[in-house]
Amino acid sequence: xxxxxxxxxxxxxxxxxxxxxxxxxxxxxxxxxxxxxxxxxxxxxxxxxxxxxxxxxxxxxxxxxxxxxxxxxxxxxxxxxxxxxxxxxxxxxxxxxxxxxxxxxxxxxxxxxxxxxxxxxxxxxxxxxxxxxxxxxxxxxxxxxxxxxxxxxxxxxxxxxxxxxxxxxxxxxxxxxxxxxxxxxxxxxxxxxxxxxx
Amino acid sequence: xxxxxxxxxxxxxxxxxxxxxxxxxxxxxxxxxxxxxxxxxxxxxxxxxxxxxxxxxxxxxxxxxxxxxxxxxxxxxxxxxxxxxxxxxxxxxxxxxxxxxxxxxxxxxxxxxxxxxxxxxxxxxxxxxxxxxxxxxxxxxxxxxxxxxxxxxxxxxxxxxxxxxxxxxxxxxxxxxxxxxxxxxxxxxxxxxxxxxxxxxxxxxxxxxxxxxxxxxxxxxxxxxxxxxxxxxxxxxxxxxxxxxxxxxxxxxxxxxxxxxxxxxxxxxxxxxxxxxxxxxxxxxxxxxxxxxxxxxxxxxxxxxxxxxxxxxxxxxxxxxxxxxxxxxxxx
Numbered sequence: 001x002x003x004x005x006x007x008x009x010x011x012x013x014x015x016x017x018x019x020x021x022x023x024x025x026x027x028x029x030x031x032x033x034x035x036x037x038x039x040x041x042x043x044x045x046x047x048x049x050x051x052x053x054x055x056x057x058x059x060x061x062x063x064x065x066x067x068x069x070x071x072x073x074x075x076x077x078x079x080x081x082x083x084x085x086x087x088x089x090x091x092x093x094x095x096x097x098x099x100x101x102x103x104x105x106x107x108x109x110x111x112x113x114x115x116x117x118x119x120x121x122x123x124x125x126x127x128x129x130x131x132x133x134x135x136x137x138x139x140x141x142x143x144x145x146x147x148x149x150x151x152x153x154x155x156x157x158x159x160x161x162x163x164x165x166x167x168x169x170x171x172x173x174x175x176x177x178x179x180x181x182x183x184x185x186x187x188x189x190x191x192x193x194x195x196x197x198x
Numbered sequence: 199x200x201x202x203x204x205x206x207x208x209x210x211x212x213x214x215x216x217x218x219x220x221x222x223x224x225x226x227x228x229x230x231x232x233x234x235x236x237x238x239x240x241x242x243x244x245x246x247x248x249x250x251x252x253x254x255x256x257x258x259x260x261x262x263x264x265x266x267x268x269x270x271x272x273x274x275x276x277x278x279x280x281x282x283x284x285x286x287x288x289x290x291x292x293x294x295x296x297x298x299x300x301x302x303x304x305x306x307x308x309x310x311x312x313x314x315x316x317x318x319x320x321x322x323x324x325x326x327x328x329x330x331x332x333x334x335x336x337x338x339x340x341x342x343x344x345x346x347x348x349x350x351x352x353x354x355x356x357x358x359x360x361x362x363x364x365x366x367x368x369x370x371x372x373x374x375x376x377x378x379x380x381x382x383x384x385x386x387x388x389x390x391x392x393x394x395x396x397x398x399x400x401x402x403x404x405x406x407x408x409x410x411x412x413x414x415x416x417x418x419x420x421x422x423x424x425x426x427x428x429x430x431x432x433x434x435x436x437x438x439x440x441x442x443x444x445x446x447x448x449x450x451x452x453x454x455x456x457x458x459x460x461x462x463x464x465x466x467x468x469x470x471x472x473x474x475x476x477x478x479x480x481x482x483x484x485x486x487x488x489x490x491x492x493x494x495x496x497x498x499x500x501x502x503x504x505x506x507x508x509x510x511x512x513x514x515x516x517x518x519x520x521x522x523x524x525x526x527x528x529x530x
Contacts, residue, residue: 011235017253032256039250039262041241047234051250053262062271068342069359070350086359088366090342091446092274095456098267100259112370113446183235190265 002164003078004121005192006152007172008052010183012159015040015050019151019160023054026122026150027139033103035119036151049183052151052160055080055101055119056191063093063102077143079121084137089113098190121162122149169196238263247453258447270456274463279343282467289471293478300407303484305499313495314512321386322494328379328429334372336470338365343463373440380433383426390417391426396507417508425476432469436462 015038023029023036036054057080064072064080071086072093082093091113094102104113124141127134134141142150152162161168169185176182176198185196241248247264317325341349341362350358397420399413405421406412413419418426439462442449450458480487486500501509 020254034254034256034259037252037254037256037259039248039252039260041236041248041250041262043251047236049235051262062267065271066274068346069362070346070355071359086355088359088363090366091443092342094446095452095459096267096271096274098263098265100261100264100452112367181233184238186238187263189238190263190268 003166004057004163005078005165005168005188006054006056006121006149007161007168007188007196008186009159009161009172009175010049010051010186011179011181012157013038013050013052014157014159016156019052019155022150022154023119026142027120028135029117029139030105033105033117035101035103035117051186052155053099053101053187054151055097055121056099056187057119057121058098058191059193062096062098066092066096068092073126075123077121077123079123079143081120081123081125081138082116082118083126084115084117085126087115089115093118099187119149122147165192172196173198258451261452264452266453266456270459273460274343278463278467279347281464282340282343282470285467285471286474289474293475293483296407297478297483302482303407303479305485305497305503307499307503309500310498312498314498314501314509315494316490316496316501317494319494320382322491324379324382324386325491327375328383331372331376331379332473334368335376336466336473338369338372339466340470341365342369370444373437373444376433377437380429380437383433384430387418387426388430391423393423396420397423412503412506414506415504415508416511417505419505421479425472428469428472432465432472435465436469439465 017038020034020036020038024034027035029035036052038050038052040048040050042048057078059078061072061074061080063082064070064074067082068090069086069088071083072080073082074080089104089107089112091102091104093116094100094104101118102116103118104116106112107114120138120141122140122142124130124134124144125138127137129144130141140150142148147153149162152160155161161171172182172185173196182198188195238248242263242265246266248262249260250262252260342365345358345362345365349361353361394416396413396415400415400420403411403413405419439458442454442458443462446455480491486497489500490496498509501512
């Protein structure tokens, strides 16, 4: 099986936020929750870069490790998913996540969080593939339809890549060699404990 | 070609051919746009995390990467269970050994039947308010750390998730009566828990637990004062760190919430262990101790042995000398 990863080639990202919009639309993500976001570094200064970031589906995922009810599981494609039936909204996965991926609807008293929501790599959840229940809780299951995550699929500059880690790393490697520069695979060292060697 | 055009063309050629360092040049001779660009490695090395600007309303989402989450993972899954396990199991073992070796602390003199008021109802109410909240908070709090290891294998993931959901609500809700109880506790008992001249002697003789000879004490002995100050300091630390988590990201950022977790969890583990000792000595560990907090009255024999100076001071408070009778006071 493939080891699915995201790779954002920051030298190509034009901060159009189409990935953010596509994700929200594809999965009917509730108001106030963003599964994907674009962050601009050094904004307005020389060397400015934008990076599109969501759940990186880490190796040895910190969210899964700290979850007090073990609601996370990793699919055969190494996609990190969770069960909203088991989630209690404690927030620990947000404390542990290096990428700020887990999101919570505000419900209940004080700062009580609702069931956590995060990027599913367009792979749904524990419910039967492509069922209505799965769509309502987790959004579209594009992987079950043989498609890749929409954010990367429709990226206008092909900055955001999704797919088997080996394949997208090779695409990035060839790009860097071709154009002669690359500002690196953002988040890879933290998420996968390896960067792409050029 | 006019002279000015020639000059302009020459300048252009010079500019294009101006030697650029090899590192800044791409194969197609275009300038390298990453020469000045930020790099992940450098940003993480300088700041430990990467923050930027974001266009969605959630300002906290502007943190691109915080690898400290991995350290939080190590703390929560390795360090914390060990700290808690050693503190709590260590205390239980110590108390069991003490109980088996020493047994309950009984009175040396027979009960007199005469009672003296030790805690008025406000004090008892505050104590049990704080105690009940604390036990609920402790059980539901420990569930966050040990539940999935101990309870989930027994009752299964679905039942455990339902229980944990309620445990979370209870933890968030009972925090408030605990804070109230803590505040009133400080107000009621701070004065009697300031150090006095009997404390060093009490500590030196370890309260007479082993020698069976009671050192003198006023209303609270040095051991009780240590419990009081543990509750006050521990409770205030838990309150402060708990409020940071109760209102996530309202005080500080993700780093602040992680620090609050470290402090909250470690302080709670230690305070639970200390409270186990307090519960032991207040119930099966000492004859007559529970009466003080249930009915509020203690036997004079108990007061004489455990709090001699307090008994004398209480006796001296009335103009007619010690008023230790158990009967109701006649209504003039």
